[in-house]
Amino acid sequence: MTPKPQQRIRKDDVLTALGYALPVIGGLLGVAYVNTKYMDFINPVWAVGGGALLGWIIARVIRKVLG
Amino acid sequence: MAALDQTQVKEGVDQETVDAVREVGTYKYGWETEIEMEYAPKGVNPDIVKLISGKNDEPEWMTEWRLAAFERWTKMDEPNWAMVSYPKIDFQDQYYYARPKSMEEKPKSLDEVDPKLLATYEKLGIPLKEQMILAGVEGAEDAPAEGRKVAVDAVFDSVSVGTTFQEELKKAGVIFCSISEAIREHPELVKKYLGTVVPVSDNFYATLNSAVFSDGSFVYVPPGVRCPMELSTYFRINAENTGQFERTLIIADKGSYVSYLEGCTAPQRDTAQLHAAVVEIIIEEDAEVKYSTVQNWFPGDENGKGGIYNFVTKRADCRGDRSKVMWTQVETGSAVTWKYPSCILRGDDSQGEFYSIAITNNMQQADTGTKMVHLGKNTKSRIVSKGISAGMAQNTYRGLVSMHPKAKDSRNYTQCDSLLIGDKCGAHTVPYIEVKNNSSRVEHEATTSKVDEDQLFYCRQRGMDEEEAVALVVNGFCKDVLQALPMEFAMEAQQLVAISLEGSVG
Numbered sequence: 001m002t003p004k005p006q007q008r009i010r011k012d013d014v015l016t017a018l019g020y021a022l023p024v025i026g027g028l029l030g031v032a033y034v035n036t037k038y039m040d041f042i043n044p045v046w047a048v049g050g051g052a053l054l055g056w057i058i059a060r061v062i063r064k065v066l067g
Numbered sequence: 068m069a070a071l072d073q074t075q076v077k078e079g080v081d082q083e084t085v086d087a088v089r090e091v092g093t094y095k096y097g098w099e100t101e102i103e104m105e106y107a108p109k110g111v112n113p114d115i116v117k118l119i120s121g122k123n124d125e126p127e128w129m130t131e132w133r134l135a136a137f138e139r140w141t142k143m144d145e146p147n148w149a150m151v152s153y154p155k156i157d158f159q160d161q162y163y164y165a166r167p168k169s170m171e172e173k174p175k176s177l178d179e180v181d182p183k184l185l186a187t188y189e190k191l192g193i194p195l196k197e198q199m200i201l202a203g204v205e206g207a208e209d210a211p212a213e214g215r216k217v218a219v220d221a222v223f224d225s226v227s228v229g230t231t232f233q234e235e236l237k238k239a240g241v242i243f244c245s246i247s248e249a250i251r252e253h254p255e256l257v258k259k260y261l262g263t264v265v266p267v268s269d270n271f272y273a274t275l276n277s278a279v280f281s282d283g284s285f286v287y288v289p290p291g292v293r294c295p296m297e298l299s300t301y302f303r304i305n306a307e308n309t310g311q312f313e314r315t316l317i318i319a320d321k322g323s324y325v326s327y328l329e330g331c332t333a334p335q336r337d338t339a340q341l342h343a344a345v346v347e348i349i350i351e352e353d354a355e356v357k358y359s360t361v362q363n364w365f366p367g368d369e370n371g372k373g374g375i376y377n378f379v380t381k382r383a384d385c386r387g388d389r390s391k392v393m394w395t396q397v398e399t400g401s402a403v404t405w406k407y408p409s410c411i412l413r414g415d416d417s418q419g420e421f422y423s424i425a426i427t428n429n430m431q432q433a434d435t436g437t438k439m440v441h442l443g444k445n446t447k448s449r450i451v452s453k454g455i456s457a458g459m460a461q462n463t464y465r466g467l468v469s470m471h472p473k474a475k476d477s478r479n480y481t482q483c484d485s486l487l488i489g490d491k492c493g494a495h496t497v498p499y500i501e502v503k504n505n506s507s508r509v510e511h512e513a514t515t516s517k518v519d520e521d522q523l524f525y526c527r528q529r530g531m532d533e534e535e536a537v538a539l540v541v542n543g544f545c546k547d548v549l550q551a552l553p554m555e556f557a558m559e560a561q562q563l564v565a566i567s568l569e570g571s572v573g
């Protein structure tokens with residue numbers, strides 16, 4: 001009997017997805033920060049770019065540790 | 068409206084419908100309360116100043132303070148630099164003190180309250196619970212309050228009729244009362260702070276106010292207290308040929324927070340009336356104050372007859388580090404507006420925000436803006452001003468941003484937008500910028516535009532009439548400021564924006 005294909009989410013898939021998801025979440029958090037803390041006068045380009053870069057770095061670190 | 072008066076009403080149309088149609092586009096609060104009033108003699112002189120002081124049972128130091136202000140005022144000239152024109156005001160041809168005769172003695176029960184006074188509050192939309200307290204009925208504070216609490220101080224001509232929720236506020240340590248009461252009950256606080264933000268000789272109208280102010284509101288929030296409810300003052304001018312001169316003093320001690328709302332209306336008359344107010348706000352370390360105004364004085368008729376001459380001095384002094392102030396104003400009324408709410412950012416890291424909508428229609432004139440004076444390090448300010456002109460109105464934004472030598476690394480952002488409706492109105496922008504250090508940054512953006520024909524066309528395609536379409540476009544134009552208003556005022560302000568522009572198209 002052939003075993004049924006398993007639909008379990010594999011660790012590699014999650015780690016791969018994190019590489020895309022965290023920079024996006026970081027960028028969105030940057031947008032939120034610029035709008036709520038408008039008196040900090042942060043350039044939105046830096047906030048979005050910085051958030052995305054931070055998300056990417058975190059994803060890399062997670063992949064290094066768990067991958 | 069005159070055309071409507073001459074129109075033959077068809078048979079079968081009831082009077083209620085005719086009245087409702089007649090009401091559309093007219094000033095909603097233009098009615099007058101027929102109530103017996105007590106007046107001081109006309110004109111202003113040392114005797115009148117003493118009389119006002121005496122009516123409020125003030126101590127001698129206060130009378131002396133007023134007389135010194137009057138002495139200075141007699142040597143001052145009326146300012147003429149603002150972009151407004153109006154007939155010369157005869158300061159000796161008006162009353163400086165008027166109060167309902169029924170307010171001579173504080174009523175002890177509802178039966179004793181003048182029913183006309185009660186009806187006035189009801190008509191102005193003040194809830195019944197508050198109505199009882201506003202009329203000065205003892206014990207009304209114990210009645211259950213409905214919905215969100217907003218403490219109200221109601222000023223009727225020259226007197227504060229009453230203040231709600233005083234006991235509840237007292238439990239939190241907050242003092243909220245009329246300024247006349249504060250002078251009697253808390254002289255040490257008044258003496259310490261009065262005139263320290265807006266000095267007696269600050270300007271012509273502030274000096275006049277210092278001499279003849281009759282009432283107003285006083286707020287003290289002790290250290291570390293977040294005021295448990297919104298505070299508000301409702302100013303009503305009712306008496307004819309009478310000026311209203313109120314004084315507001317707000318003190319937010321270290322780490323405290325308070326949100327204060329202000330509303331005002333006046334009856335519809337052919338003669339202009341004077342309103343000269345002073346608002347002083349003191350903000351200590353880590354404290355925050357939000358001050359919102361919806362100014363809806365009678366703007367005069369479409370030919371510029373009548374209306375209120377509104378000359379106001381408002382200033383906040385951010386004395387402590389990390390203190391914050393936020394001014395939000397919606398200016399729709401007044402024949403003439405002369406008003407520049409200011410922020411003195413003295414403490415390091417202090418912040419000042421100013422959001423303003425100034426709508427002028429028909430023959431209205433508004434010269435308004437703000438002053439941001441940066442004195443402390445790393446101070447920040449933001450100005451968002453929206454000016455809308457329609458009919459033959461003139462709307463001027465006049466602002467000052469000043470970065471002093473010690474205000475290192477300070478920031479300012481100014482956005483000043485003007486919208487023109489029609490081809491006979493005017494929008495003017497007069498920004499002053501002074502930067503005396505090389506680490507601060509100032510940004511100024513300004514736009515002037517007409518209502519976009521494409522947007523109007525889009526709205527009209529969806530069944531809106533032209534006035535509805537313009538109101539929608541204008542509300543969109545003002546949304547940045549409307550969002551900054553507290554919930555209590557935001558809806559009212561949005562409707563007011565639409566009403567103020569009625570009759571401006573077509």
